[in-house]
Amino acid sequence: MGIGQTTTSAVIIAGLLALPGCSGGFGNLFGETTTTAPANAERPQRERAKPERETIWDLFSDRDDPNTTVEVNKYLWNAALDVLNFLPLQAADPFTGVMAFGYGTPPGGGRxxxxxxxxxxxxxxARSIEVALQTQGGGAVSAETAHAVEDAILARARQLRIQDRSL
Incomplete structure (x- = not known):
């Protein structure tokens, strides 16, 4: 037996020894069937539905159901409704924080x-709110105008918060 044949034989034997670790045992290697239950088969269905916790820090992570928690600022929400009260409210979703208003003319304005x-x-x-405006013709409104509306909403939200504290 030459060096080339010895090396080839050693590689084949090493590969055969490594296969059981990948395939679950020698039974699968030689055509035998083995039955193994899934790792979570013993656990009841209600335990599998819970999210797995790996470390103590997972207790402090935000794993709440987004359909049951509202994470918008109530002052910003109410201030937006106050400042844009001349626009008809078409849709509002407090869970995502989106309010869609229809077309309306501001007091003293023509457009x-x-x-x-x-x-x-x-x-x-200021980072908590974003306002997108559009004219009736479909044109975009300048960024300065949108920022002015955002500033008005922020100022009104601060007023609402101060009123709330004095109660």
Missing amino acids: AYKATVFVRDPALD
Whole structure:
């Protein structure tokens, strides 16, 4: 037997010894069938439905059902309704923080606008709200106008919070 044949034989034997670790035992290697139950078969169905916790820090993670928790700032929400009260509210979803308003003309203005407000965070700051405006002709509104509406909503939200504290 030459060196090439010895090396080939050693590689084949090593491969055969490594296969049982990948396939679940020698039974599968030689055509025998083995039955193994899935790892979670012993656990009742109600235990499998719960999310697995791996570390103690998982207790502090946000695993709440988004369909049952509302995580928008109530002051921003109410302030947006107050500031944009001249627009008809078409849809509102407090779970996602989106309010869609139809076309309306602001007091003292001549052009009709449509707005979508996105309250994205429970914090009361400028990053928590985004306003998208559109004119009735479908044109976009300048960023300065949208920022002015956002600033008006933030100012009204702060007023509402101060009123709430004085009660």
